[in-house]
Structure formats: structure tokens, C-alpha cells
Amino acid sequence: xxxxxxxxxxxxxxxxxxxxxxxxxxxxxxxxxxxxxxxxxxxxxxxxxxxxxxxxxxxxxxxxxxxxxxxxxxxxxxxxxxxxxxxxxxxxxxxxxxxxxxxxxxxxxxxxxxxxxxxxxxxxxxxxxxxxxxxxxxxxxxxxxxxxxxxxxxxxxxxxxxxxxxxxxxxxxxxxxxxxxxxxxxxxxxxxxxxxxxxxxxxxxxxxxxxxxxxxxxxxxxxxxxxxxxxxxxxxxxxxxxxxxxxxxxxxxxxxxxxxxxxxxxxxxxxxxxxxxxxxxxxxxxxxxxxxxxxxxxxxxxxxxxxxxxxxxxxxxxxxxxxxxxxxxxxxxxxxxxxxxxxxxxxxxxxxxxxxx
Numbered sequence: 001x002x003x004x005x006x007x008x009x010x011x012x013x014x015x016x017x018x019x020x021x022x023x024x025x026x027x028x029x030x031x032x033x034x035x036x037x038x039x040x041x042x043x044x045x046x047x048x049x050x051x052x053x054x055x056x057x058x059x060x061x062x063x064x065x066x067x068x069x070x071x072x073x074x075x076x077x078x079x080x081x082x083x084x085x086x087x088x089x090x091x092x093x094x095x096x097x098x099x100x101x102x103x104x105x106x107x108x109x110x111x112x113x114x115x116x117x118x119x120x121x122x123x124x125x126x127x128x129x130x131x132x133x134x135x136x137x138x139x140x141x142x143x144x145x146x147x148x149x150x151x152x153x154x155x156x157x158x159x160x161x162x163x164x165x166x167x168x169x170x171x172x173x174x175x176x177x178x179x180x181x182x183x184x185x186x187x188x189x190x191x192x193x194x195x196x197x198x199x200x201x202x203x204x205x206x207x208x209x210x211x212x213x214x215x216x217x218x219x220x221x222x223x224x225x226x227x228x229x230x231x232x233x234x235x236x237x238x239x240x241x242x243x244x245x246x247x248x249x250x251x252x253x254x255x256x257x258x259x260x261x262x263x264x265x266x267x268x269x270x271x272x273x274x275x276x277x278x279x280x281x282x283x284x285x286x287x288x289x290x291x292x293x294x295x296x297x298x299x300x301x302x303x304x305x306x307x308x309x310x311x312x313x314x315x316x317x318x319x320x321x322x323x324x325x326x327x328x329x330x331x332x333x334x335x336x337x338x339x340x341x342x343x344x345x346x347x348x349x350x351x352x353x354x355x356x357x
Contacts, residue, residue: 002181008146009034009173012102012166015147016074017042018181019154020189021100023049023073025062027081030114031170032104035076046186056081060088060101067097068210070197072154072189076102078170079120080111082128089163090129094212096196096227098157100150101135101165104173107335115335116170118257121312124167125286132224134231136164136238137285139256143177149283160234161196167285169308171258171337231287240283241292245271249278251350252300254293254317255307256282259338263306266343275351282313293320302350303327306343308336 006014013035016024024039036052043050053059059075066073077085082103092099105120107113124137136156138149146168153164191199198208214220244264246252251270255263260281270277280296282289297303303325305314311329318327330346332338 002183003178004181005176006143006179007034007174007176008143008168009104010038011143011179012146012150012168013038013042014181015150016100016154017046017048018184018186019151020072020187021048021074021154022071022188023051023066025051025053025059025066025073025075027053027056027059027077029078029081031106031116031173032076032078032102034173035102035104047188056084057088060085060092063099064088064092064095064097067092067099068095068198070191070194070199072098072100072158074100074102076104078104078106079108079117082120082123086129089135090131090133091212092163093129093133093135094131095210096161097163097210098154098161099163100153100157101163102150103165103167105167105169107333113335114170116258116308116337117333117335118169118259118308119310119312119333120167121285121307121309124165125288125316128165133227134234134286135162136160136234137167138164139167139283139285140172141257141260141281143172143175143179146172147179147181156234156238158194160230162230162234167257169258235287238284239287239289239292241289241296242281242283243292243296244279244281246278246280246296247299248276249300250276250354251278251302251304251347252297253277253279253343253347254282254303254305254313255279256285256313259306259308262338262340263343265340266347269340269344270347270351275347277347285313288316288320290320293317294322297321297325300325301354304343304346304350305329306338306346307331308338309333
């Protein structure tokens with residue numbers, strides 16, 4: 001095993017290479033530029049391809065073409081750059097192609113600011129492009145998970161022939177932590193086991209055509225129905241969540257990504273003061289881990305959702321627990337990072353309300 005001290009962005013890039021990513025197409029934007037910089041330096045040394053496109057729109061369409069060939073490819077950006085990529089993501093999803101997309105979130109809307117944020121949750125889980133489609137969404141909370149989940153994203157994208165998104169933020173992208181990589185030779189991906197790929201047929205099979213345009217409504221409807229049947233398999237296999245001290249918790253805090261780290265610290269302090277608090281952390285944001293969330297809140301009396309946004313995950317939490325419990329929200333936005341003490345204050349307030357009932 002190989003252990004290094006790395007930035008989150010760099011660990012993610014190295015893990016992508018080790019997962020067989022052969023082509024990277026990107027465009028610089030803070031706070032994810034280290035991904036492009038690392039790929040530019042590393043990819044040529046291992047037989048891969050790095051290309052800085054002329055725009056975010058060009059980069060995602062290069063991914064579209066590359067994914068058609070069956071090799072593993074990736075792009076990365078930050079919030080406004082992901083918005084520019086949305087049309088291309090829809091084409092990729094409509095063509096049933098696997099790829100990995102990285103969003104290291106910054107404050108918004110608009111150009112906003114370069115500080116960390118989680119305000120792209122709705123975009124990632126509801127509207128990453130037009131039409132009837134979804135993408136797999138993973139939300140790591142450490143540098144190690146930045147590395148681990150990019151590998152899983154490639155694997156699941158290939159398995160289900162759909163885009164996968166890593167939804168991180170500027171805090172995770174810029175922080176440095178130890179990260180472990182398994183030893184082994186780096187092998188770039190090819191079209192092996194992908195009979196749909198446009199990689200040359202040698203007159204041994206029919207032509208493969210990659211397309212998202214269907215002029216007959218019934219034909220498009222059938223493709224959408226078949227795609228959503230595949231999504232049901234994704235929902236059955238892929239949901240992930242982590243529970244912490246929830247078995248006897250009166251108050252369960254729900255948080256994802258870097259905010260979950262801050263919430264965990266607040267939960268530990270609450271426990272030291274005799275408050276029965278716990279934490280549930282969704283790891284997949286789509287498919288949302290409804291069953292795991294419901295189980296974590298089974299014995300709770302209150303739920304507190306905390307995010308670096310104005311409250312975008314709140315409705316998903318309410319749906320997961322079937323609106324059985326009161327759900328409160330605390331968040332900071334615009335690039336402001338919530339303090340553990342602020343989250344703790346919300347827990348204390350809920351505990352006092354419970355004692356007063």
C-alpha cells in the first residue's frame with residue numbers, strides 16, 4: 001500500500017488515473033484547477049491524454065466523443081462551469097454513455113465566489129441537464145473518500161452506462177490529508193467488454209451508432225422507459241450512507257460532504273454534555289439512501305439538517321423519514337463555512353425544546 005499526504009483535488013486526480021482514466025478534458029476554474037494541473041503533468045507520463053479545451057462546453061463534448069469509444073474519460077469543473085456543461089451531460093445521458101464528472105463546488109448563484117459551498121445539490125440531483133435522466137452522485141467527506149469514490153464512480157458508470165458525478169467542495173478540494181492507494185500497475189482502459197462502443201468493428205459485427213436524437217416520439221419514449229428500468233437497478237444497488245451514534249439518539253443531524261465532518265464534531269461535544277445526538281451522512285445523493293436515513297432516524301424525536309446552502313437537502317430528508325418527525329435546518333451560504341459550535345448551538349436548542357415538552 002502507498003500512503004501520501006495530498007490535496008483532495010490531487011488525490012482525486014491520481015485515483016482517476018489508477019482507475020484507468022485514459023483521457024481528461026477540462027478548463028481551469030477555482031477551486032478545482034489543481035485537478036487539471038495534476039492531470040496535465042501526470043497523464044502523459046502514464047500513456048494518457050490531457051487536453052485543456054477552449055471552454056467548458058468544448059470539454060464536455062470531447063468527453064461525449066471519447067466516452068463513445070468505450071475508454072474511461074473524465075472532466076472536472078466548479079459550479080458555473082458545470083452549468084455550462086449541462087447540455088453535453090444531457091447528450092451523454094441520452095446516448096447511454098459512461099463518464100465521470102467532478103464538481104468542486106463554490107459559492108453562487110452566478111459567478112458568486114471561490115469559497116466552499118454546497119449549493120449545487122439541486123442541480124446535481126434534479127437538473128444536471130434537460131430531459132428525463134439521472135446521474136449517479138457521490139458526496140465524499142475526506143481526501144481518502146475523494147480517491148475512493150472516483151474509482152467507484154468509474155466502475156458504476158461503466159456498469160450502468162450512465163454519467164457519474166463526484167460532488168465535492170472547495171474545502172475538500174484544497175485540504176491536505178493522508179491518502180492510501182493500493183499498489184499495482186496503472187493500466188489505461190479500453191473498450192473490452194463494451195459491445196456498444198464505437199471502437200472499430202473489423203466487419204465482425206454491425207456498426208455501433210451513438211445517438212440521442214429520436215424523431216419518432218414513441219421510439220424516444222421507449223428508450224426513456226428502458227433507461228428508467230436501469231435506474232431502478234441503480235436504486236437497488238447503489239445507495240450509501242453512514243450512521244454515527246444514531247441507535248439511541250433523540251436528535252439526529254443529517255449532513256453530507258465536508259459539513260458532515262463539522263456536524264460530527266458538534267455531535268461528539270453534545271454527547272459529552274449528556275445530549276443524545278447522532279449523525280447520518282448520505283454518501284450517495286442520487287440515488288438518495290432513503291432506507292438508511294429512515295433507519296438512522298427510527299428512534300429520534302428531532303432531525304436537524306445542516307448544509308452550506310439555504311437548505312437544498314431538507315426535502316429529501318423529509319421524504320426519507322416520511323415527514324414523521326419535525327425537521328429543522330441550519331446552514332451557512334455564499335462560501336461561509338459553519339462552525340461546529342454553531343451546529344452544537346442548534347442541537348442544544350432542540351434538546352431544550354424536547355425537555356420542555
